[in-house]
Amino acid sequence: MRCDAKTFAQMYETVYMDLYRFALCMMRSRQDAEDAVSEAVMAAYENIGKLRDEKAFRNWIFTILSNICKRKLQDAARERSRSNEAYSLIRQDTPEEPDMGLAVDVRKAFFLLEEEEQTIVGLSVFGGYNSQEIGEALKLNPNTVRSKRSRALQKMECVLR
Secondary structure: OOOOOHHHHHHOOOOOOHHHHHHHHHHHOOHHHHHHHHHHHHHHOOOOHHOOOOOHHHHHHHHHHHHHHHHHHHHHHHHHHHHHHHHHHHHHOOOOOOOOOOOOOOOHHHHHHHHHHHHHHHHOOOOOOOOHHHHHHOOOOOOHHHHHHHHHHHHHHHHHO
8 A cells, every 4th residue: 555654644543542542451551552552653654555455554553553562561571580580599588478469450350361362352442343353453263252352351350359
């Protein structure tokens, strides 16, 4: 697809709030969400020529953002793992205490979901996508998306009780 900066800006303007909400939900911090959205917008702008249909822009840029969020979360998890290993070598004699003060709310329930479940619920709730659209973006059968979303919401409901 041929696209100038003005056309790209017009298409981006229609989705930027949804992109930010999705990234905020996935990344858990404003700064990380802003970074992820910025990175997604840059990647989308650089690769806009690969988009064949302007109508697919929303799904396409959400897929880019989802992949960036996943990568950033995996990188952060690896870094935490390395830090935890170093800390446990230093403090081997101190038993780990469970966090009994964990507040139960929707946000924390969301973060207890598996990464794929978070993506599906996030795209559904924050992106407004239906099962068919999510399935296309994640390369899953729409029925699979519906069942995974249903199970994820049930998990969240159990935590919120």
